[in-house]
Amino acid sequence: xxxxxxxxxxxxxxxxxxxxxxxxxxxxxxxxxxxxxxxxxxxxxxxxxxxxxxxxxxxxxxxxxxxxxxxxxxxxxxxxxxxxxxxxxxxxxxxxxxxxxxxxxxxxxxxxxxxxxxxxxxxxxxxxxxxxxxxxxxxxxxxxxxxxxxxxxxxxxxxxxxxxxxxxxxxxxxxxxxxxxxxxxxxxxxxxxxxxxxxxxxxxxxxxxxxxxxxxxxxxxxxxxxxxxxxxxxxxxxxxxxxxxxxxxxxxxxxxxxxxxxxxxxxxxxxxxxxxxxxxxxxxxxxxxxxxxxxxxxxxxxxxxxxxxxxxxxxxxxxxxxxxxxxxxxxxxxxxxxxxxxxxxxxxxxxxxxxxxxxxxxxxxxxxxxxxxxxxxxxxxxxxxxxxxxxxxxxxxxxxxxxxxxxxxxxxxxxx
Numbered sequence: 087x088x089x090x091x092x093x094x095x096x097x098x099x100x101x102x103x104x105x106x107x108x109x110x111x112x113x114x115x116x117x118x119x120x121x122x123x124x125x126x127x128x129x130x131x132x133x134x135x136x137x138x139x140x141x142x143x144x145x146x147x148x149x150x151x152x153x154x155x156x157x158x159x160x161x162x163x164x165x166x167x168x169x170x171x172x173x174x175x176x177x178x179x180x181x182x183x184x185x186x187x188x189x190x191x192x193x194x195x196x197x198x199x200x201x202x203x204x205x206x207x208x209x210x211x212x213x214x215x216x217x218x219x220x221x222x223x224x225x226x227x228x229x230x231x232x233x234x235x236x237x238x239x240x241x242x243x244x245x246x247x248x249x250x251x252x253x254x255x256x257x258x259x260x261x262x263x264x265x266x267x268x269x270x271x272x273x274x275x276x277x278x279x280x281x282x283x284x285x286x287x288x289x290x291x292x293x294x295x296x297x298x299x300x301x302x303x304x305x306x307x308x309x310x311x312x313x314x315x316x317x318x319x320x321x322x323x324x325x326x327x328x329x330x331x332x333x334x335x336x337x338x339x340x341x342x343x344x345x346x347x348x349x350x351x352x353x354x355x356x357x358x359x360x361x362x363x364x365x366x367x368x369x370x371x372x373x374x375x376x377x378x379x380x381x382x383x384x385x386x387x388x389x390x391x392x393x394x395x396x397x398x399x400x401x402x403x404x405x406x407x408x409x410x411x412x413x414x415x416x417x418x419x420x421x422x423x424x425x426x427x428x429x430x431x432x433x434x435x436x437x438x439x440x441x442x443x444x445x446x447x448x449x450x451x452x453x454x455x456x457x458x459x460x461x462x463x464x465x466x467x468x469x470x471x472x473x474x475x476x477x478x479x480x481x482x483x484x485x486x487x488x489x490x491x492x493x494x495x496x497x498x499x500x501x502x
Contacts, residue, residue, distance in 0.1 A: 111170060111172070111214065111215050111479075111481055112215045112217055112235075112479060113215075113434075113436045113438070113443060113471075113472070113479070113481075114212065114213045114214060114215050114237065115213070115215055115235070115237050115271065116394055116396040116397055116435075116436055116438075117211075117384060117387050117394060117396075117397050117435060118210075118211040118213070118240065118241055118269065118355075118357070118387075119211045119212045119213035119214070119237075119239075119240050119269075120211065120212050120213075121210070121211050121382075121400075121435075122187075122208065122209040122210060122211060122212060123148070123380070124136075124146075124147055124148060125147065125164055125187040125188035125190070125206075125208040125209065126144060126145075126146070126147075126162065126164055126187075126463070126465075126487070126489055127164055127451060127463035127464055127465035127487040127488060127489035128144050128426070128451065128453065128463050128465065128489070128491075129144075129146065129148065129465070130166075130428075130449060130451060130465030130466075130467055130485070130487045131406075131408075131426035131427070131428060131449055131450055131451015131452070131463075131464070131465040131466070131487075132376055132406030132407075132408060132426050132427075132428045132449065132451070133376075133378075133404040133405060133406040133427075133428020133429055133430045133447065133449045134148075134378070134402075134404055134406075134428070134430065134449075135364060135376035135377070135378040135404045135405065135406035135428065136148050136149075136152070136364075136366075136376060136378070136406070137149045137301070137322045137323065137324055137362045137363065137364040137378050138303055138304075138320045138321055138322030138323075138364040138365055138366040138376065138378075139152055139303075139320070139322070139366045139374070139376065140152055140154060140155035140257065140303060140320065141155055142155040142156055142157045142158075143459070143461070143491070143493070144160070144162070144491060145160050145162050145190040145191075145192045145204050145206070145491075147190070147204075147206065147208060147245075147299075148301075148324060148362060148378075149259065149299075149301035149302075149303060149322050149323075149324040149362070150204070150247045150248070150249055150259030150260055150261050150299055150300070150301050150324070151249050151257040151258055151259035151301040151302055151303040151322065151324075152249070152257075152259070152301075152303065152322075153192055153202030153203070153204050153247075153248065153249040153259060154200030154201070154202050154249040154250070154251050154257045154259070154303075155200075155202070156192050156193070156194050156202045156204075157194055157197065158193075158194070158459050158493035158494055159191075159192070159193035159194075159493065159494055160190070160191070160192045160193070160459075160491060160492065160493045161189075161190075161191055161491075161492045161493075162189070162190045162191075162489060162490065162491045162492070163186075163187075163188065163189045163190070163489065163490060164187040164188065164463070164487055164488060164489030164490070165184060165185070165186055165187060165487070165488050165489075166184065166185050166187050166485055166486065166487045166488075167182070167183075167184050167485065167486045167487075167488075168182060168183050168184065168185065168483070168484075168485055169181070169182045169483070169484040169485070170182075170481055170482065170483050170484070171481070171482040171484075172479055172480070172481055173474060173479070173480050174474050174477065174478070174479050174480070175474050175477065183214070185209070185212070187208070187209065187487065187489075188206060188207055188208030188209060189206055189207050189208075190204060190205070190206030190208070191204065191205050191206060192204035192205070195248070199250060199251055200249060200250060200251025200257055201248060201249060201250055201251075202248060202249045203246070203247070203248050204245075204246070204247060204248075205245060205246035205247075206244075206245055206246075207242065207243070207244050208242070208243055208245075209240060209241075209242055209243070210240070210241040210242060210243040210265060210267075211240045211241045211267075212239075212240040213237045213238055213239050213240050213269055213270075214237065214238055214240075215235070215236065215237050216234070216235070216236045216237075217234070217235040217236075218232065218233075218234050219232065219233045219234075220232050221233070229277055229282060231275055231276060231277045231282070232275070232276045232278070233273070233274065233275050233276075234272070234273070234274040234275075234276070235271075235272070235273055235274075236271075236272045236273075236274070237269075237270060237271045237272070238270050239267060239268045239269045239270045240267050240269070241265050241266070241267035241269075241293065242265070242266055242267050243263055243264070243265055243297075244263065244264045244265075244266075245261045245262065245263040245264075245299070246261060246262060247259060247260050247261030247262060247299070248260070254305065255304075255305030255306070256302065256303070256304050256305055257302070257303045258300075258301070258302055259300070259301045259302075260298060260299065260300045260301070261298055261299045261300075262296070262298060263296060263297040263298055263299065263328075264294075264295075264296055264297075265293065265294065265295050265296070265297055265328060265331060266293065266294045267292075267293055268290060268291070268292050268293075269290070269291040269293070270288070270289075270290050271288075271289040271290075272286065272287065272288050272289075273286070273287045274286045274287075285339065285340065286339065286340040287337065287338070287339050287340075288336075288337070288338040288339075288340070289335075289336075289337050290335065290336050290337075290338075291333050291334070291335055291355070291389065292333065292334040292335075293331040293332070293333040293355050294331060294332055294333075295328065295329050295330060295331035295332055295355075296329050297326070297327055297328035297329055298326075298327050299324055299325065299326045299327070300324065300325050300327070301322065301323065301324035301325075302322065302323050302324075303320055303321070303322040304320050304321045304322070305320070306318055306319060306320060307319040307320065307321070308368070315369055315370060316367065316368065316369065317368040317369065317370065317371045318366065318367070318368030318374070319365075319366070319367050319368065320365070320366050321363075321364070321365050322363070322364055322365075322366070323361070323362065323363040323364075324361075324362045324363075325359060325360070325361055325362075326359065326360040326362075327359050328357040328359075330354045330355065330356055331354065331355040331356075331357065332352065332354065333352065333353050333354060333355045333389065333390075334350070334351075334352050335349075335350060335351055335352070335353060335390075336349070336350040337349045337350070353389060353390035353391075354388075354389075354390065354391070355388070355389050356386065356387060356388040356389075357387060358382055358383045358384060358385075358386040358387055359382070359383075360380065360381070360382040361380070361381045361382070362378060362379070362380050362381075363378070363379050364376060364377055364378035364379065365377050371412065372409060372410055372411055372412055373407070373408070373409055373410075374406075374407070374408040374410065375405070375406070375407055375408075376404075376405065376406040376407075376408075377403075377404070377405050377406075378402075378403075378404045378405075378406075379401075379402070379403055379404075380400065380401070380402040380404075381399070381400065381401060381402075382399065382400040382435070383399045383400075384397040384398060384399060384400055384435035385397060385398050385399050387435075395437075396436060396437055396438055397435050397436065397437065398433075398435060398436070398437040398442060399433075399435070400432065400433065400434060400435045401432070401433045402430060402431070402432040402433070403430065403431050403432075404428060404429070404430035404431075405428060405429050405430070406426065406427070406428040406449070407426065407427045407428070408424065408425070408426045409424065409425045409426075410424045411423075411424070419454070419455070422455045423452050423453065423454060423455075424452060424453040424461075425451075425452050426449070426450065426451040426452065426465075427449065427450055427451075428447075428448070428449035428450070428451075429447065429448055429449070430445075430446075430447045430449070431444070431445075431446055431447075432444065432445040432446075432447070434471065438476075438478055439476050439477070439478065440476075441473065441475070441476055441478060443471060443472050443473075443478075444471070444472075445469055445470065445471040445472075446469065446470050446471075447467060447468065447469040447470075447483075448467070448468050448469075449465065449466060449467050449468075450465075450466045451463065451464055451465040451466060451487075452464055458493075459492075459493030459494065460491065460492050460493060461490075461491050462488070462489070462490055462491075463487075463488070463489040463490070463491060464486070464487070464488060464489075465485075465486070465487035465489070466485065466486055466487075467483060467484070467485040467487075468482070468483065468484060469481075469482070469483040469485075470482055470483075471483070
């Protein structure tokens with residue numbers, strides 16, 4: 087296992103050595119930005135589904151009840167490469183960056199009682215945009231100028247939790263979570279080449295607080311159908327609850343390269359509860375079909391008891407398909423690859439100029455086995471969001487998620 091930690095260390099350093107450029111989705115200036123529903127390449131390949139799955143090979147963060155199936159000590163981490171193509175009615179552009187998506191650690195405590203423990207550090211939301219507008223001289227005495235709107239940051243979630251299998255086969259799970267992060271919004275007006283003074287405004291929110299995710303997965307309901315075709319049928323639900331986050335605020339103006347804080351204080355950030363429900367169906371012991379539904383009332387989001395007029399409730403429907411071959415000792419590498427596909431439709435949290443911003447997504451993925459319990463995972467996403475009507479922006483997202491999952495026997499006690 088020491089050698090595996092060495093691989094993880096090298097893998098992490100390679101992530102951190104990447105020179106990141108900034109994504110430019112202007113919609114993320116609203117609320118706390120785009121949500122990160124999961125960190126893993128596996129879940130991305132399945133269209134962000136899996137709330138009802140008991141999976142022994144991965145640390146799933148959608149539902150802590152899923153940790154009851156973990157049989158090995160698992161260490162996982164992943165990186166995502168982002169590309170976005172933006173266009174409005176008159177121009178377009180392409181931007182790219184990379185993110186370290188998170189790290190998780192899990193191990194079984196009791197296989198008999200379905201007690202599994204997991205912890206990790208994963209992103210919760212992300213703000214990343216930059217908009218540059220050039221204005222010609224409009225009237226005598228007012229020179230040409232450039233405005234720049236820029237935002238970055240987001241919230242991160244640190245969690246630990248456990249699962250437990252009830253006597254009648256249903257599984258429950260829960261976590262204790264700590265949230266922290268900085269949301270930074272900058273506005274700049276540049277009068278370069280004239281006697282007018284340029285100016286910059288920098289608004290910063292620093293939020294911290296606690297939360298929890300609780301989940302439930304039913305027993306295998308396939309026995310109700312007495313069918314050899316259906317091998318696994320479960321229903322799952324989870325709720326992500328975030329307490330009111332204590333938020334320090336500051337507004338700084340920089341008129342002449344010298345910063346001047348013109349206001350500061352503390353307030354409360356209210357993040358609405360997120361409910362995820364779904365069903366998983368296994369066929370012929372090698373195919374899995376998932377359907378998940380997410381609801382989060384972002385119309386209830388507030389900072390300083392003030393709601394945002396550009397936020398609405400989220401509704402997301404996703405489907406995922408996985409082919410996992412039955413493992414054989416003489417199988418070749420290609421015969422052991424796990425394949426995944428997914429689709430989703432989302433009415434996002436953004437409502438701009440009275441227009442709801444919807445998103446359509448297609449996903450794919452695969453896992454290459456390194457050895458028993460170890461794999462390299464790839465996930466792919468293509469998403470289309472927004473419209474060019476009403477002076478809005480259409481976004482095309484391209485994502486590649488690369489993950490490593492290591493598993494080994496640690497902390498295993500003999501059941502007596």
